Amino acid sequence: MTTTxxxxxxxxxxxxxxxxxxxxxxxxxxxxxxxDPKVLLMGEDIGPLGxxxxxxxxLQEEFGEDRVVDTPLAESGILGTAIGLALRGYRPVCEIQFxxxxxxxFNQITxxxxxxxxxxxxxxxxxxxxxxxxxxxxxxxxxxxxxPEALFAxxxxxxxxxPATPQDAYTMIQEAITSPDPVIFFEPKGRYWSKGEVxxxxxxxxxxxNAAKVVRAGTDVTLVAYGPTVATALKSAEALEVEGRSAExxxxxxISPIDTATIVDSVRKTGRCVVIHEAPMYFGAGAEIAAxxxxxxxxxxxxxxxxxxxxxxxxPVAKLEHDYLPSVDRVLDAVDRAFAH
Amino acid sequence: MKHETDGGxxxxxxxxxxxxxxxxxxxxxxxxxxxxxxxxxxxxxxxHDMVLTRRFDxxxxxxxxxxxxxxxxxxxxxEAAQVGSAHALRPQDYVFPSYREHGVxxxxxxxxxxxxxxxxxxxxxxxxPNEHNVxxxxxxxxxxxxxxxxxxxxxxxxGVVGTGDDAVDAAVVTYFGDGATSQGDVSxxxxxxxxxxxxxxxxxxxxxxxxxxxxxxxxxxxxxxxGEGFGVPGVRVDGNDVLAVYAATTxxxxxxxxxxxxxxxxxxxxxxxxxxxxxxxxxYRTSEQEELWAGxxxxxxxxxxxxxxxxxxxxxxxxxxxxxxxLAERVRTETRKLHPGSATTIFDDVYAxxxxxxxxxxxxxxxxxAGEPPAGPVSAHTPAHPQGGTR
Numbered sequence: 001m002t003t004t005x006x007x008x009x010x011x012x013x014x015x016x017x018x019x020x021x022x023x024x025x026x027x028x029x030x031x032x033x034x035x036d037p038k039v040l041l042m043g044e045d046i047g048p049l050g051x052x053x054x055x056x057x058x059l060q061e062e063f064g065e066d067r068v069v070d071t072p073l074a075e076s077g078i079l080g081t082a083i084g085l086a087l088r089g090y091r092p093v094c095e096i097q098f099x100x101x102x103x104x105x106f107n108q109i110t111x112x113x114x115x116x117x118x119x120x121x122x123x124x125x126x127x128x129x130x131x132x133x134x135x136x137x138x139x140x141x142x143x144x145x146x147x148p149e150a151l152f153a154x155x156x157x158x159x160x161x162x163p164a165t166p167q168d169a170y171t172m173i174q175e176a177i178t179s180p181d182p183v184i185f186f187e188p189k190g191r192y193w194s195k196g197e198v199x200x201x202x203x204x205x206x207x208x209x210n211a212a213k214v215v216r217a218g219t220d221v222t223l224v225a226y227g228p229t230v231a232t233a234l235k236s237a238e239a240l241e242v243e244g245r246s247a248e249x250x251x252x253x254x255i256s257p258i259d260t261a262t263i264v265d266s267v268r269k270t271g272r273c274v275v276i277h278e279a280p281m282y283f284g285a286g287a288e289i290a291a292x293x294x295x296x297x298x299x300x301x302x303x304x305x306x307x308x309x310x311x312x313x314x315x316p317v318a319k320l321e322h323d324y325l326p327s328v329d330r331v332l333d334a335v336d337r338a339f340a341h
Numbered sequence: 342m343k344h345e346t347d348g349g350x351x352x353x354x355x356x357x358x359x360x361x362x363x364x365x366x367x368x369x370x371x372x373x374x375x376x377x378x379x380x381x382x383x384x385x386x387x388x389h390d391m392v393l394t395r396r397f398d399x400x401x402x403x404x405x406x407x408x409x410x411x412x413x414x415x416x417x418x419x420e421a422a423q424v425g426s427a428h429a430l431r432p433q434d435y436v437f438p439s440y441r442e443h444g445v446x447x448x449x450x451x452x453x454x455x456x457x458x459x460x461x462x463x464x465x466x467x468x469x470p471n472e473h474n475v476x477x478x479x480x481x482x483x484x485x486x487x488x489x490x491x492x493x494x495x496x497x498x499x500g501v502v503g504t505g506d507d508a509v510d511a512a513v514v515t516y517f518g519d520g521a522t523s524q525g526d527v528s529x530x531x532x533x534x535x536x537x538x539x540x541x542x543x544x545x546x547x548x549x550x551x552x553x554x555x556x557x558x559x560x561x562x563x564x565x566x567x568g569e570g571f572g573v574p575g576v577r578v579d580g581n582d583v584l585a586v587y588a589a590t591t592x593x594x595x596x597x598x599x600x601x602x603x604x605x606x607x608x609x610x611x612x613x614x615x616x617x618x619x620x621x622x623x624x625y626r627t628s629e630q631e632e633l634w635a636g637x638x639x640x641x642x643x644x645x646x647x648x649x650x651x652x653x654x655x656x657x658x659x660x661x662x663x664x665x666x667x668l669a670e671r672v673r674t675e676t677r678k679l680h681p682g683s684a685t686t687i688f689d690d691v692y693a694x695x696x697x698x699x700x701x702x703x704x705x706x707x708x709x710x711a712g713e714p715p716a717g718p719v720s721a722h723t724p725a726h727p728q729g730g731t732r
Contacts, residue, residue, distance in 0.1 A: 066498055071533070072529070072532045072533060072536060074529045074532060076525060076526055077487060077526075077529035077530070079487075080484065080486075080487020080490070080530070081488075081490050081494060081530075081533050082491060083488050084437075084487065084488040084490060084491020084492035084495065085491040085495045086491075087470070087476070087491070087492055087495075088494075088495025088496065088499070089495065092491075104525075107481065107484065107526075108484060108487065108526075111481045112484050112488070115465070117690050117692070117693060118465065118690050118691050119465035119466040119477055120466045120469070120470065120690075121464070121690050122689070122690040122693070123466070123469040123470065123471070124469075124470055124471065125693055156691050156699070157691055157692065159692070159696070179693075180693035180694060181692045181694060210695075210696075256698070257696050257699075258697075258698070259697070260697065
């Protein structure tokens with residue numbers, strides 16, 4: 001094993017470019033690998049193949065097999081060894097191939113990764129990032145379209161984030177990697193090929209790990225979305241504008257912690273709130289947001305907080321997934337119900 | 342049904358018979374040579390650690406009975422496996438234990454009172470892992486085996502394997518029991534260690550009982566062969582023979598530090614006590630078996646050797662008895678004083694950086710504890726209406 005991966009000198013691209021969300025994560029990973037020799041990528045098929053979604057395309061060639069590691073096909077093994085590497089001072093970024101495959105690693109993430117800092121009273125920590133492509137809409141077979149974010153958000157010790165745009169994807173993956181806390185980084189795989197402007201020189205701090213963002217201003221209803229449903233919320237807002245209703249759209253970005261303040265500020269203004277996510281509504285992020293908004297905006301609310309999300313069924317077959325996924329029509333229906341109160 | 346795991350025909354590395362006599366058998370020369378390092382001073386040091394480990398066990402068990410510990414998992418009977426293997430470690434090596442390795446912690450110098458913080462319920466950990474290169478105890482069975490392999494993969498990347506420099510080359514030992522070998526994480530750890538050729542020693546203490554379930558219900562093949570299919574060589578050693586344990590672990594560690602990869606050691610031993618202070622072994626095993634193993638006590642075995650070789654003088658024994666008393670007294674008095682700190686410390690160190698949900702929970706709890714009026718909405722926001730919410 002070489003201790004320093006041989007690679008050619010890299011000049012990082014700068015300026016603003018139009019990138020797909022997948023390529024934006026790739027550029028963010030590339031920058032993280034170049035900036036910190038302790039950063040490692042680990043996962044199945046992330047080497048020569050570049051990952052099944054090509055998110056790690058070209059990175060093994062550039063940084064070597066010791067830093068972009070094709071692991072054995074065992075998710076608990078990936079997470080468990082990542083924890084050990086983190087205890088040794090490394091910053092592993094694990095790729096889980098699909099949402100439905102994270103569960104063999106669920107034990108390592110929830111009983112070990114999430115608790116190391118707490119158990120040691122801060123003496124040790126495990127700054128591991130777990131990248132999980134999630135969500136549906138891509139016509140895939142079973143276990144390839146799920147949204148398990150609530151299962152992780154329910155675990156103290158983890159940070160849960162999800163980008164909705166290429167710019168956020170680029171910045172957020174770097175902020176996740178520099179965070180001393182473990183971060184579950186949910187990538188909206190249905191949006192991997194959506195394009196957007198990315199400022200490659202955007203500052204990398206920690207803002208996106210904690211802060212939601214108002215991505216469209218409005219006055220009559222607040223649409224809270226994250227990851228894949230932000231685009232749905234924005235399209236719904238356009239349709240509502242035609243109807244003469246002004247919707248404010250909040251892109252949550254972080255699910256743990258939820259940025260309560262940004263949501264509350266918006267709902268106190270609009271008086272109505274609709275939460276949109278692909279995950280089942282029951283015990284989902286929307287339920288938490290509804291509780292928080294109700295508690296803090298009770299006297300500002302014109303209507304109960306409503307949710308548009310998955311039903312309490314396993315993710316359905318691909319041929320019927322578009323009947324299951326939150327659509328603009330279902331969002332408009334929820335807004336109508338909110339206005340009917 | 343006869344299981345191969347019961348012993349009998351299965352090879353067992355032994356350098357010391359149960360009555361404390363050194364034995365020479367075919368194929369053990371390399372181990373006898375390694376054990377030859379053990380001067381009378383070093384043997385006495387091992388004996389010292391084994392006796393103190395047992396005394397610690399007795400004091401901790403008594404404290405649990407007095408209600409001072411929530412639980413305790415005795416190591417009685419496993420002192421040779423733990424102390425012998427730990428004496429093979431160098432300072433730069435790293436240990437990933439399960440939760441019964443009190444003898445390993447004794448050798449590594451983890452404070453006896455710190456060792457009980459976890460069992461008292463005043464801490465989830467108890468010591469700084471990097472102070473003695475011993476991770477905290479892991480309760481989820483087998484999970485630590487993967488951490489050990491990952492840590493060893495880090496050592497490889499740090500260039501501290503196979504340099505030939507004794508002060509630099511390092512390895513990892515992970516401890517687990519016979520029951521843990523059934524966990525997927527242990528098998529995955531063997532896979533990762535093997536394909537990465539990582540410097541890891543898988544040290545399995547087969548104490549024959551996973552709480553109430555015998556090893557015969559965990560495996561049909563002797564555990565030392567568990568690594569074979571993974572490409573990890575194995576050795577089965579008499580876990581109550583401190584010389585054999587030391588020699589086998591030394592060999593495995595040397596191999597790992599050289600860069601020649603992982604080894605699986607099955608230390609065949611017996612849990613003389615209960616699984617924990619909450620267990621009742623009379624429900625699942627016979628007193629005949631317990632008596633049989635009482636005759637194979639690892640401490641008595643080393644003591645017999647030391648006496649036979651004239652290495653136990655009265656001065657040493659007097660000092661040892663005094664050390665044991667000091668340890669016991671300290672454990673008795675200091676453990677009772679262990680306290681986790683104020684209630685608000687439950688909010689500390691969940692995250693390294695501020696997390697608003699923990700912050701609001703803490704703020705609410707602090708005002709509640711202070712007897713202040715209902716804090717209203719849980720977030721830091723000014724409530725829209727003075728009534729606010731309640732919790």
